[in-house]
Amino acid sequence: MSAIILGIESSCDDTSAAVIQGQKILSNVIANQEVHKNYGGVVPELASRAHQQNIIPVIASALHKANISKNQLDAIAFTRGPGLLGSLLVGTSFAKTFAMGLDVPLIEVDHMQGHILAHFIKDEETDIVPEFPFLCLTVSGGHTQIVLVKDYFDMEIIGKTIDDAAGEAFDKAAKILGLPYPGGPLIDKYAKEGNPLAFKFTEPRIPELDYSFSGLKTAFLYLIRDKLKKNEHFIEENLNDLCASIQHTIVEVLMKKLKIAAKQTGITQVAIAGGVSANSEIRKRFVEMEEAGEWKVFIPKFQYTTDNAAMIAIAGYLKYLNGEFTDQKARPYARSINK
Numbered sequence: 001m002s003a004i005i006l007g008i009e010s011s012c013d014d015t016s017a018a019v020i021q022g023q024k025i026l027s028n029v030i031a032n033q034e035v036h037k038n039y040g041g042v043v044p045e046l047a048s049r050a051h052q053q054n055i056i057p058v059i060a061s062a063l064h065k066a067n068i069s070k071n072q073l074d075a076i077a078f079t080r081g082p083g084l085l086g087s088l089l090v091g092t093s094f095a096k097t098f099a100m101g102l103d104v105p106l107i108e109v110d111h112m113q114g115h116i117l118a119h120f121i122k123d124e125e126t127d128i129v130p131e132f133p134f135l136c137l138t139v140s141g142g143h144t145q146i147v148l149v150k151d152y153f154d155m156e157i158i159g160k161t162i163d164d165a166a167g168e169a170f171d172k173a174a175k176i177l178g179l180p181y182p183g184g185p186l187i188d189k190y191a192k193e194g195n196p197l198a199f200k201f202t203e204p205r206i207p208e209l210d211y212s213f214s215g216l217k218t219a220f221l222y223l224i225r226d227k228l229k230k231n232e233h234f235i236e237e238n239l240n241d242l243c244a245s246i247q248h249t250i251v252e253v254l255m256k257k258l259k260i261a262a263k264q265t266g267i268t269q270v271a272i273a274g275g276v277s278a279n280s281e282i283r284k285r286f287v288e289m290e291e292a293g294e295w296k297v298f299i300p301k302f303q304y305t306t307d308n309a310a311m312i313a314i315a316g317y318l319k320y321l322n323g324e325f326t327d328q329k330a331r332p333y334a335r336s337i338n339k
């Protein structure tokens with residue numbers, strides 16, 4: 001029988017717990033925090049408090065859904081970082097205490113590695129997983145990276161954003177349009193009815209494989225500001241086109257560098273991970289690359305795109321196989337240590 005592991009994720013504003021047996025997810029429970037909606041972004045102190053309220057019911061629910069009792073757990077995996085310290089502390093403290101109480105190993109997982117390793121979940125026998133080496137575009141609210149994945153825990157970041165992350169660009173554009181946080185999914189929704197070429201924005205010129213999104217945000221802000229001076233209904237009248245155009249530009253920027261990375265490395269297995277990988281246009285562009293015979297692509301199931309504990313559980317399982325356990329003294333880290 002394969003090991004049974006509980007994964008806990010609390011790095012930002014989602015409290016999540018998942019149970020995995022081998023590479024198969026038995027449950028993946030996520031509690032979103034509504035409290036941030038009115039603030040246009042995550043408020044760290046409120047996030048930390050909401051995690052404290054959610055963590056026990058979320059873990060109880062994950063165990064119940066998996067039909068697993070706590071005594072059957074072989075290890076506890078948790079997100080050690082990067083993320084908001086107050087949020088990480090809740091999951092970390094709970095994981096340590098639970099592992100100590102059950103006398104099972106504790107396994108730390110890096111959140112960004114978790115996003116990538118979600119590709120190794122095998123819910124069905126037929127699920128195909130990437131082979132090493134492959135490239136992964138990891139795009140979330142806090143990160144935008146092109147990662148050369150040489151092995152499960154041997155990853156090299158070959159490109160990254162020098163300012164805003166792609167998810168942040170979506171969220172900031174949405175905020176300018178008066179949409180609630182997180183705005184990425186709403187931009188995606190309105191973009192479906194809009195013309196992606198209605199508004200043009202200059203794409204950033206950044207050397208090598210790095211990205212920049214802060215200029216795009218400013219260009220978007222100035223466009224809206226100027227247009228609103230002439231027509232106060234400009235946003236309502238053009239919402240779909242505005243969403244389609246900004247989404248198209250962000251996706252175009254992401255794809256361009258990724259294509260260069262694939263050419264430079266000669267790697268044709270390309271994956272996408274992180275919250276922004278839920279975006280319908282980027283998923284479509286990936287499928288097109290496969291249809292054109294350029295890449296073999298790996299697109300995660302929707303439930304494994306935005307923050308979830310299933311990705312922490314699979315990463316925990318892969319470490320469990322190597323006997324890579326964590327000391328009770330481990331403290332969370334806010335910034336990436338896996339360079």
Ligand code: KG4
Pocket residue numbers: 012139140141142143166167168170171182183184185188274275276277278279280305306307
């Ligand atoms: O990975 P994630 O859940 O959290 C972080 O680790 O940051 O990513 C959240 C980000 C947010 O910026 C959110 O707006 C974005 O992912 N996002 C999307 C979509 N769904 C989530 N962006 C564009 N289109 C989507 N469908």
Ligand code: ZN
Pocket residue numbers: 111115140141274275306307
């Ligand atoms: Zn994330």
